[in-house]
Amino acid sequence: xxxxxxxxxxxxxxxxxxxxxxxSGFAPGFVQCNLAILPADWASDFLRFCQANPKPCPLVGxxxxxxxxxLPPLGDIxxxxxxxxxxxxxxxxxxxxxxxxSALWRDDLVVxxxxxxxxxxxxxxxDGLEVRNISQGVNVPMYRTDIDCTPAGPFKGKMVVSMRPxxxxxxxxxxxxxxxxxxxxxxxxxxxxxxxxxIDDLGVPDYGEAVSIADDELPVxxxxxxxxxxxxxxxxxxxxxxxxxxxxxxxxxxxxxLAVL
Amino acid sequence: xxxxxxxxxxxxxxxxxxxxxxxSGFAPGFVQCNLAILPADWASDFLRFCQANPKPCPLVGxxxxxxxxxLPPLGDIxxxxxxxxxxxxxxxxxxxxxxxxSALWRDDLVVxxxxxxxxxxxxxxxDGLEVRNISQGVNVPMYRTDIDCTPAGPFKGKMVVSMRPxxxxxxxxxxxxxxxxxxxxxxxxxxxxxxxxxIDDLGVPDYGEAVSIADDELPVxxxxxxxxxxxxxxxxxxxxxxxxxxxxxxxxxxxxxLAVL
Numbered sequence: 029x030x031x032x033x034x035x036x037x038x039x040x041x042x043x044x045x046x047x048x049x050x051x052s053g054f055a056p057g058f059v060q061c062n063l064a065i066l067p068a069d070w071a072s073d074f075l076r077f078c079q080a081n082p083k084p085c086p087l088v089g090x091x092x093x094x095x096x097x098x099l100p101p102l103g104d105i106x107x108x109x110x111x112x113x114x115x116x117x118x119x120x121x122x123x124x125x126x127x128x129x130s131a132l133w134r135d136d137l138v139v140x141x142x143x144x145x146x147x148x149x150x151x152x153x154x155d156g157l158e159v160r161n162i163s164q165g166v167n168v169p170m171y172r173t174d175i176d177c178t179p180a181g182p183f184k185g186k187m188v189v190s191m192r193p194x195x196x197x198x199x200x201x202x203x204x205x206x207x208x209x210x211x212x213x214x215x216x217x218x219x220x221x222x223x224x225x226x227i228d229d230l231g232v233p234d235y236g237e238a239v240s241i242a243d244d245e246l247p248v249x250x251x252x253x254x255x256x257x258x259x260x261x262x263x264x265x266x267x268x269x270x271x272x273x274x275x276x277x278x279x280x281x282x283x284x285x286l287a288v289l
Numbered sequence: 290x291x292x293x294x295x296x297x298x299x300x301x302x303x304x305x306x307x308x309x310x311x312x313s314g315f316a317p318g319f320v321q322c323n324l325a326i327l328p329a330d331w332a333s334d335f336l337r338f339c340q341a342n343p344k345p346c347p348l349v350g351x352x353x354x355x356x357x358x359x360l361p362p363l364g365d366i367x368x369x370x371x372x373x374x375x376x377x378x379x380x381x382x383x384x385x386x387x388x389x390x391s392a393l394w395r396d397d398l399v400v401x402x403x404x405x406x407x408x409x410x411x412x413x414x415x416d417g418l419e420v421r422n423i424s425q426g427v428n429v430p431m432y433r434t435d436i437d438c439t440p441a442g443p444f445k446g447k448m449v450v451s452m453r454p455x456x457x458x459x460x461x462x463x464x465x466x467x468x469x470x471x472x473x474x475x476x477x478x479x480x481x482x483x484x485x486x487x488i489d490d491l492g493v494p495d496y497g498e499a500v501s502i503a504d505d506e507l508p509v510x511x512x513x514x515x516x517x518x519x520x521x522x523x524x525x526x527x528x529x530x531x532x533x534x535x536x537x538x539x540x541x542x543x544x545x546x547l548a549v550l
């Protein structure tokens with residue numbers, strides 16, 4: 029499939045089962061989202077968790093009412109079929125991966141679409157910065173920190189961060205660029221000494237793959253969308269559904285529309 | 290003298306010789322400027338130097354014509370008398386300090402007013418950040434780097450930087466705040482390892498005084514207004530006049546008016 033497909037055409041291909049792969053690099057310029065789906069009686073606490081922790085959990089959209097499968101502001105979406113791969117969790121345990129939620133759908137499910145780092149990586153690349161995980165062709169390295177999220181009901185846990193190394197001047201530029209995009213994690217939350225946020229060894233990420241860091245580079249850390257997934261698993265709702273890593277909800281929103289200035 | 294005096298009243302007190310001290314902390318909220326005065330046949334190269342090196346040499350205002358002693362957009366100013374102390378350089382060598390330029394004034398002199406770190410320090414403090422040189426009551430430490438300025442005619446040299454230590458999260462916040470103020474040096478130009486910009490020992494500043502840095506802090510470096518003074522001395526014009534360190538031109542511009550957003 030051509031990468032420069034429109035979001036609508038890509039979702040159509042996903043909906044009919046033609047496309048089940050990673051969405052990274054597809055529909056460039058358009059916002060891709062992390063997905064979380066929860067029963068209504070868990071949803072208001074999760075919404076409060078997102079509101080209280082906007083850097084790891086930047087809410088881009090949610091369904092209007094329990095049971096709704098549409099997300100009108102994000103495009104012509106049927107959330108049961110328009111994400112290439114879903115992960116189903118029961119009582120906080122991973123249960124199975126699926127490419128279609130139709131058989132599971134219930135009229136009490138609430139959909140959350142959260143901003144994802146693809147949007148700010150695109151902005152960094154557009155400015156001429158090198159994004160190491162992209163140039164090395166690996167998943168971005170992610171680490172559990174010792175930073176507590178603000179809890180909301182059963183949702184709590186440590187913040188997970190992604191790391192990209194930069195020379196200092198580029199790190200400063202990255203802060204400027206990402207500040208414009210608060211709904212896709214915004215500015216970094218830390219840079220420099222990883223030990224100060226509870227990371228022992230950059231060579232051993234908790235998720236994703238390690239990348240090389242040169243002597244004249246600083247590790248720069250962004251709040252990461254894995255944070256809400258960890259909080260969600262810890263809360264152990266009877267049913268929770270997320271996207272599979274890298275298999276995002278591709279929306280009709282443009283990355284540039286997320287810029288606050 | 291009360292610190293919260295108006296810029297106009299402070300300049301009047303300076304003009305009549307009542308006030309000859311440091312201006313730091315006086316007329317809070319208003320822009321204070323570095324000063325450079327040059328003969329017209331040196332001024333256009335110096336103007337190009339400022340234009341080519343906007344981070345160390347952010348031009349806030351200049352006289353309309355050679356010989357003009359006024360700077361209308363910056364207030365009711367007579368530049369011969371309204372700065373508490375001047376330094377006179379002849380052929381690049383420091384000659385004398387004066388509190389009045391009337392006896393020296395010539396109809397070929399051109400006045401440059403350059404942004405100063407007082408403005409962004411005020412913005413950092415207003416955001417709740419601790420500015421170490423202020424809390425320790427010393428002049429900010431400044432260092433010669435190995436970064437070449439873009440030369441313009443006889444004006445050239447290494448960039449001088451000021452340093453303020455911050456925890457990483459505050460350093461990121463400082464980048465965001467200072468980005469709003471490009472005409473007072475703007476965002477930092479470096480953070481972290483001082484050796485990467487040619488600084489051997491933070492404990493031995495080239496100008497100002499050393500400040501303490503905690504283990505969990507990063508040194509953050511801003512382009513500094515001493516840079517144009519160094520370039521000016523190196524160029525060895527027959528006559529050059531600057532303010533004495535800390536004895537700034539206090540203008541009627543508000544710091545908030547310099548914010549680009």
